[in-house]
Amino acid sequence: MVRPLEFARALAPSQAVVRPARRRERAATLAALAVIVVAVPAAVLVLPDTSSNVVEEAARSLRLAPGDLPGLLRATGLSVPVLLAAVPVGAVAARRFGARPVLLAGLALLVAGLLFVGRADDVLLVGAVRAAQGAGAGLILPATLVLAWERGGRLAPALWSGALVASLLAAMPLALDRVPLPGDPDADAAGAGMDSAGPAAAGTDTAGQAAADAAHATDWHAALAPFPWFAAAVAVALPLCLILRGRPGRLPALRHTERGQLVLPLVPAAGFAFIAVVSTYDWSPGGRLALAALALLGLVGLALVASRDATAGSPFGAAVVMVTTGLLAYPIAAPLAGIAAATARNGDGASFRTYLPFAAGAAAALVAALVVARLPRPSARPKARLADQRGAGRPNLARDLADQRGGGRPDLARALANQRGAGRPNLARELVVVGHVLIVSAVVPLLVAPVQDPVVATAAMVALGGGAGLALAAALRGAGVAAALFGLSLCFPAVLTGQLVVLSLQAARLQPAPATADAQLAALTGGYRMWLDAAALLAVLLAAAGRSVASGRGRAVANRSRASASVQ
Numbered sequence: 001m002v003r004p005l006e007f008a009r010a011l012a013p014s015q016a017v018v019r020p021a022r023r024r025e026r027a028a029t030l031a032a033l034a035v036i037v038v039a040v041p042a043a044v045l046v047l048p049d050t051s052s053n054v055v056e057e058a059a060r061s062l063r064l065a066p067g068d069l070p071g072l073l074r075a076t077g078l079s080v081p082v083l084l085a086a087v088p089v090g091a092v093a094a095r096r097f098g099a100r101p102v103l104l105a106g107l108a109l110l111v112a113g114l115l116f117v118g119r120a121d122d123v124l125l126v127g128a129v130r131a132a133q134g135a136g137a138g139l140i141l142p143a144t145l146v147l148a149w150e151r152g153g154r155l156a157p158a159l160w161s162g163a164l165v166a167s168l169l170a171a172m173p174l175a176l177d178r179v180p181l182p183g184d185p186d187a188d189a190a191g192a193g194m195d196s197a198g199p200a201a202a203g204t205d206t207a208g209q210a211a212a213d214a215a216h217a218t219d220w221h222a223a224l225a226p227f228p229w230f231a232a233a234v235a236v237a238l239p240l241c242l243i244l245r246g247r248p249g250r251l252p253a254l255r256h257t258e259r260g261q262l263v264l265p266l267v268p269a270a271g272f273a274f275i276a277v278v279s280t281y282d283w284s285p286g287g288r289l290a291l292a293a294l295a296l297l298g299l300v301g302l303a304l305v306a307s308r309d310a311t312a313g314s315p316f317g318a319a320v321v322m323v324t325t326g327l328l329a330y331p332i333a334a335p336l337a338g339i340a341a342a343t344a345r346n347g348d349g350a351s352f353r354t355y356l357p358f359a360a361g362a363a364a365a366l367v368a369a370l371v372v373a374r375l376p377r378p379s380a381r382p383k384a385r386l387a388d389q390r391g392a393g394r395p396n397l398a399r400d401l402a403d404q405r406g407g408g409r410p411d412l413a414r415a416l417a418n419q420r421g422a423g424r425p426n427l428a429r430e431l432v433v434v435g436h437v438l439i440v441s442a443v444v445p446l447l448v449a450p451v452q453d454p455v456v457a458t459a460a461m462v463a464l465g466g467g468a469g470l471a472l473a474a475a476l477r478g479a480g481v482a483a484a485l486f487g488l489s490l491c492f493p494a495v496l497t498g499q500l501v502v503l504s505l506q507a508a509r510l511q512p513a514p515a516t517a518d519a520q521l522a523a524l525t526g527g528y529r530m531w532l533d534a535a536a537l538l539a540v541l542l543a544a545a546g547r548s549v550a551s552g553r554g555r556a557v558a559n560r561s562r563a564s565a566s567v568q
Contacts, residue, residue: 024244027244028151028244028245029151029153029155029156031237031240031241031243031244032147032148032150032151032156032241033151033155033156033159034237034240034241035103035144035147035234035237035238035240035241036144036147036148036156036159036160036163037159037163038230038234038237039103039107039140039143039144039230039234039237039238040140040141040144040160040163040164040167041163041166041167041170041171041230042110042140042231042233042234043106043110043136043137043138043140043141043144043167044137044141044164044167044168044171045167045171045174045175045226045227045230046079046080046083046110046130046133046134046136046137047079047080047083047171047172047330047495048171048172048174048175048176048226048334049076049077049079049080049223050175050176050178050179050223050226051072051073051076051179051220051223051224052073053176053179053180053181053182053223054179054219054220054222054223055069055072055073055220057220058072058220058223061121061220062121062122062123064123068123070280070281072123072126073280074277074280075123075124075126075127075130076127076130076223076224077130077280078127078130078131078134079130079131079133079134079137080134080273080276080492080495080496081134081272081273081274081276081277082130082134082135082138082273083134083135083137083138083492084138084269084270084272084273084492084493084496085138085266085269085273086134086135086137086138086139087138087141087142087265087269087488087489087492088262088263088264088265088266088489089138089139089266090102090106090138090139090140090141090142090143091142091146091262091485091486091488091489092254092259092262092263093139094142094143094145094146094485095146095251095258095259095262095481095482095485096259098146099143099144099146099147099150100143100147100242100245102139102142102143102146103139103140103143103144103147103238103241104238104242105139106135106136106137106138106139106140106143107231107234107235107238108136109132109133109135109136109139110132110133110136110137110140110231111136111231111235112132112136113129113130113131113132113133113135113225114133114225114228114231116128116129116132117129117221117224117225118221120221120224126224129224129225130224133225140234141488142485142488142489144160145160145481145484145485145488146251146481146485147241148160149251149481149484150251154372154373154374154375154477155370155373157373157473157476157477157484158369158372158373158473158476159366159369159370159373161369161372161473161476162365162366162367162368162370162469162473163366164325164472164491165325165329165362165365165369165465165468165469165472166361166362166363166365166366166465166469168325168326168329168330168333168468168495169329169330169333169358169361169362169365169461169464169465170333170358170359170361170362171330171333171334172330172333172334172337172338173333173337173340173354173355173358173359174226174227174355175226175227176337176341176355177355178222178226178227179222179226180341180345181341181342181345258482261306261309261482261486262482262485262486262489264306264486265302265486265489265490266489268298268299268302268493269493272295272493272496272497275291275295275496276496279500285504285505285507285508285511286504286508288500288503288504288507289500289501289504289505291500292497292500292504295493295496295497295500296327296497296538299323299327299490299493299497300320300323300542300545302319302490303319303322303323303487303490304319304320304545304549306319306483306486307319307320307546307549308549313483314475314476314478314479314480314483314484315428315477315478315479316428316429316432316474316475316476316477316478316479316546317432317475317545317546317547317549318475318476318479318483318484318487319486319487319490320475320545320546321432321435321471321472321475321487321542321546322472322475322487322488322490322491322494323487323490323491323494323542324436324439324468324471324494324538324539324542324543324546325468325471325472325491325494326490326491326492326493326494326497327494327495327497327498327535327538327542328439328464328468328498328535328538328539329464329465329468329495330495330498331498331499331501331502331531331535332442332443332464332498332531332532332535333358333361333461333464334499335502335503335506335524335528335531336357336446336451336457336460336461336528337355337358338524339451339452339521339524339525339528340354340355340357340452340454341354342517342520342521342524343452343521346517346518346521353454354454356454356458357454357457357458357460357461357462358461360458360461360462360465361458361460361461361462361464361465362465363465364461364463364465364466364469365465365466365468365469366469367466367469368435368465368466368467368469368470368473369469369470369472369473371470372428372431372473372474372477373473375427375428375431376427428474428475428477429474429547431470431471431474432470432471432474432475432543432546432547433543433547434467434470434471435466435467435468435469435470435471435472435474436467436471436540436542436543436546437467437543438463438464438466438467438470439463439464439467439468439471439539440467440536440539440540441463441467442459442460442461442462442463442464442467443460443532443533443535443536443539444536445459445460446460446529446532447529447532447533451525451528451529452525475546498535501531501534502527502528502531505527505528505531506523506524506527506528506531507527508527509523509524509526509527509530510523510524510527
């Protein structure tokens with residue numbers, strides 16, 4: 001008979017090995033979370049392009065003729081087309097070579113693009129530094145996603161989701177705070193909120209002659225790198241992540257079918273990058289709207305088809321929710337930030353209240369995503385498990401308990417945990433719907449009350465951030481890394497599509513050009529509200545499409561389970 005003291009002594013060496021291993025795993029997880037928190041915003045912050053606010057100053061510095069200004073605006077807008085094409089490439093590379101080498105390469109490109117901003121003394125170099133920033137961001141985003149899935153658990157993927165939504169909401173306010181609108185209240189307000197998704201929509205004369213005023217002292221180079229501090233934080237946190245790797249092999253090896261699915265979005269992404277460039281060549285607002293409608297149909301169709309695929313699909317329609325996030329988060333928040341900045345310029349100037357709504361929305365996105373991380377893990381095949389329970393008296397639990405003979409209590413606990421997760425299979429799916437409801441509710445205050453009111457904007461941004469963060473984090477529950485990467489490849493083309501719509505609507509309301517700053521602001525607000533009407537409708541349609549896909553996938557899993565059970 002083994003005495004307790006002898007048993008404890010025999011067990012002590014194994015505990016001495018296990019405890020340091022657990023500490024290393026925790027340290028590796030904390031390092032990965034730190035990188036995710038700063039790397040995702042660093043990548044998303046290449047989206048805003050506030051160069052229209054300093055275009056006259058840049059033209060004088062570069063000695064450009066008035067006819068060369070459209071070329072300068074196209075060069076500053078190259079970050080988005082390059083990012084769209086780089087994300088699918090980064091997804092394949094991160095799965096093939098691991099997250100950390102790709103993250104390091106992306107950071108090197110991003111930092112190089114930021115460091116050489118001060119040396120950009122011609123249009124070609126301006127385009128080169130912006131393209132380098134876009135390429136780096138396109139590698140960083142899929143690398144951080146793979147890093148989150150490598151760590152496993154529920155916290156890292158949820159934090160990645162919240163960081164993405166928060167960054168999309170806060171990107172333009174941060175850029176406008178660094179590169180404000182021209183100081184003259186009668187300057188053209190059409191530049192407010194205009195970014196690289198459609199520089200032509202802002203017009204080539206957006207800064208106006210008032211931008212030459214000496215009071216507007218912002219260095220025009222700041223528009224090429226409006227907020228580089230997150231990239232500096234990544235450079236500090238990444239070495240810890242490279243050293244503290246944790247246990248390897250948590251993700252399956254890259255298969256040929258998965259590689260094919262991840263490469264598939266490269267072709268439409270290249271098409272969207274082409275759209276981002278050609279739409280700057282004096283297209284009418286109606287032509288850009290038609291182009292955006294065709295692009296949106298293609299995106300949604302690709303997401304719906306992929307959601308039913310065994311590799312790129314997911315239980316809760318992650319690809320569709322990624323499209324919803326990209327289509328609505330940034331394109332609703334960025335123009336609102338421009339309107340808020342224009343309102344502050346026409347009044348007492350910008351203050352912390354100007355951009356407080358966007359900080360509240362970003363915080364709501366993080367909180368909502370972390371709430372999802374606290375939910376119990378769903379069963380791997382909830383529909384099939386529930387189908388087996390009908391009239392069977394919990395046979396899976398009996399079988400799991402039978403398998404535990406001689407296996408120890410840890411396996412018993414896992415079996416019981418799986419059964420607890422089987423009782424709530426639809427929770428994540430319902431949270432996706434709740435998130436879409438919150439997104440729709442975010443539009444309501446902006447339609448019925450003045451969008452310039454900070455209280456109204458705060459309510460809208462909190463609902464938008466909370467809804468998008470909740471929907472995205474819940475949709476990624478149970479999704480494989482391939483499904484998450486495929487959805488990410490569709491997210492930023494959706495950002496471009498949404499921006500193309502809202503900027504086209506605002507440009508249409510600015511024709512003919514209003515004579516006063518107040519009239520310009522009213523025209524921008526009217527075009528923005530037209531976009532809000534469309535955004536609410538799109539949110540409802542995408543929620544219905546995502547729920548239909550998730551239900552169809554669940555029925556297919558249940559049918560396969562019944563068929564296999566009948567064969568056995």
